[in-house]
Amino acid sequence: MSSFMSASIGRKFFMSITGLFLISFLIIHLTLNLFLTFDDSGTLFNLAAHFMATNPFIRIMEPLLSLGFVIHIIWSGWITLENMRARPQKYEYGDQQLSWWAPSKNMFILGSMVLIFLVIHLTNFYLKMKFTGDPLLSSVNIDGTEMHNAYALVSSLFMNKGYGLLYIAGGILVGLHISHGFWSAFQTIGFSNQVWLKRLKAVAVTVGIVFAVGFSYIPIYFMIKF
Amino acid sequence: MADIILNKIYVKVWRQNSPKAKGRFETYQVENVSQGSSFLEMIDILNDKLILEGKDPIAFDHDCREGICGMCSMYINGHAHGPDTEVTTCQLHMRKFHEGQTIVVEPWRAAAFPVIKDVMVDRSAFEKIQQAGGYVSVNTGGVPDGNVILIGQDDAEEAMDAAACIGCGACVATCKNSSAMLFVAAKVSQFAKLPQGKVEAKKRAKAMVAKMDELGFGSCTNTGGCELACPKSISIAHIARLNREYLSAKLSD
Ligand code: HEM
Ligand code: SF4
Numbered sequence: 001m002s003s004f005m006s007a008s009i010g011r012k013f014f015m016s017i018t019g020l021f022l023i024s025f026l027i028i029h030l031t032l033n034l035f036l037t038f039d040d041s042g043t044l045f046n047l048a049a050h051f052m053a054t055n056p057f058i059r060i061m062e063p064l065l066s067l068g069f070v071i072h073i074i075w076s077g078w079i080t081l082e083n084m085r086a087r088p089q090k091y092e093y094g095d096q097q098l099s100w101w102a103p104s105k106n107m108f109i110l111g112s113m114v115l116i117f118l119v120i121h122l123t124n125f126y127l128k129m130k131f132t133g134d135p136l137l138s139s140v141n142i143d144g145t146e147m148h149n150a151y152a153l154v155s156s157l158f159m160n161k162g163y164g165l166l167y168i169a170g171g172i173l174v175g176l177h178i179s180h181g182f183w184s185a186f187q188t189i190g191f192s193n194q195v196w197l198k199r200l201k202a203v204a205v206t207v208g209i210v211f212a213v214g215f216s217y218i219p220i221y222f223m224i225k226f
Numbered sequence: 227m228a229d230i231i232l233n234k235i236y237v238k239v240w241r242q243n244s245p246k247a248k249g250r251f252e253t254y255q256v257e258n259v260s261q262g263s264s265f266l267e268m269i270d271i272l273n274d275k276l277i278l279e280g281k282d283p284i285a286f287d288h289d290c291r292e293g294i295c296g297m298c299s300m301y302i303n304g305h306a307h308g309p310d311t312e313v314t315t316c317q318l319h320m321r322k323f324h325e326g327q328t329i330v331v332e333p334w335r336a337a338a339f340p341v342i343k344d345v346m347v348d349r350s351a352f353e354k355i356q357q358a359g360g361y362v363s364v365n366t367g368g369v370p371d372g373n374v375i376l377i378g379q380d381d382a383e384e385a386m387d388a389a390a391c392i393g394c395g396a397c398v399a400t401c402k403n404s405s406a407m408l409f410v411a412a413k414v415s416q417f418a419k420l421p422q423g424k425v426e427a428k429k430r431a432k433a434m435v436a437k438m439d440e441l442g443f444g445s446c447t448n449t450g451g452c453e454l455a456c457p458k459s460i461s462i463a464h465i466a467r468l469n470r471e472y473l474s475a476k477l478s479d
């Protein structure tokens with residue numbers, strides 16, 4: 001097993017599995033966030049947030065998700081470092097085969113920018129909801145159940161132009177990361193061939209666009225509406 | 227149609243006296259080059275000039291000069307094997323360049339391919355990977371009658387496509403991680419689809435990947451530059467097969 005852990009394909013295997021896990025989390029996250037735009041009273045979103053905070057399955061998944069992030073991030077640094085060591089001297093003329101902005105060439109940079117966004121994002125929402133609390137989070141009563149008014153906190157942040165723009169940038173960055181990462185993850189675990197390669201690449205770009213547009217839509221909705 | 231003559235071009239090339247020596251770029255002027263001549267012929271003309279001037283000619287690898295031996299390794303203007311597609315350096319022609327152009331020529335850059343001299347690199351790491359498992363060593367008996375072992379057309383085609391790899395190293399040179407995955411994938415794939423190769427498939431995938439890692443090649447991030455640079459258009463779909471072969475071999479350990 002240890003030889004598998006340190007082998008090139010073994011290391012990539014962990015990137016792929018954690019990456020796909022993170023994508024499945026993002027799908028749920030985006031769906032829930034879109035509830036913000038369906039119901040301006042906030043009831044729908046508060047119910048969803050309450051469900052996420054109390055459902056036992058989600059409670060189990062939360063530490064797993066953190067673990068997934070930690071493995072993905074540590075492994076990505078490890079792989080990137082080893083790969084830089086394999087090319088000690090760069091080309092004078094650079095690499096003209098793929099354009100400089102191609103996501104596939106910039107996964108570590110894109111990932112790192114997503115990570116910066118993630119830290120800001122977590123301090124703004126997760127930290128307040130779970131630990132420090134916030135005056136905006138005063139509880140609401142929906143159908144007899146007391147819960148956090150998560151909608152008040154979230155919508156106030158989205159109405160802030162600066163935060164809105166940051167959120168849009170985060171959405172685009174993660175979309176770019178996934179426009180390569182999605183098909184790459186299947187390639188890594190061997191689920192691809194001449195035919196599926198083309199299909200997976202098309203799906204990857206679509207998923208990337210859905211994430212970028214989906215996450216950007218929420219702050220845009222709040223900025224225009226309120 | 228008469229060939230166009232390039233009156234003057236400039237070649238900015240990596241010069242390095244020995245593996246340990248510090249290298250540098252030198253720019254040379256080359257005159258009266260027919261666009262019909264090949265890139266290596268242009269280098270020959272330049273070397274003749276250097277020899278007449280009492281200078282050290284540029285050392286470079288070449289053998290067949292017809293795109294089958296895989297020796298000619300030059301990284302030209304940011305492209306392995308130059309700006310043309312599906313050709314090796316020896317098949318590249320000067321019609322891809324224009325009057326007055328400066329052409330930058332660099333050796334393959336990879337920790338696993340150390341420079342021997344100038345743009346000549348040591349690609350014996352590929353041989354070591356091959357020796358680790360790129361063969362069939364089971365006794366397959368005498369020559370069987372034709373069509374005794376039936377192989378589907380698709381399988382035969384895919385095996386042949388993989389077998390087109392000439393081991394030139396352009397994939398390693400292009401990959402930002404200097405990964406040898408396309409080469410190893412081709413060498414594993416050419417056997418994986420055939421009954422003679424299947425017997426040792428698990429052993430082969432594990433041994434070749436272990437050797438590749440040991441020799442200091444990077445790991446594949448599915449960037450995809452390799453298949454674009456490959457003179458034989460080996461598809462990265464073969465890398466998916468290598469991943470599959472390797473993972474299933476490891477799972478059944
Ligand atoms: C929600 C966030 C994220 C998602 C959904 C995600 C998803 C993915 C996926 C699916 C892959 C492809 C795996 C493969 O090729 O097998 C990948 C690769 C990668 N990720 Fe992420 N990722 C996220 C965050 C991050 C972060 C925070 C970093 C680092 C700081 C990062 C760095 C990388 C790198 C460097 C690769 C390429 C590794 C390789 O190809 O070997 N990612 N990511
Ligand atoms: S896979 Fe293509 S680029 Fe790589 S060694 Fe073989 S022929 Fe050359």
Ligand code: FES
Nearest residue numbers: 289291296298316
């Ligand atoms: S010299 Fe043989 S392939 Fe170019």
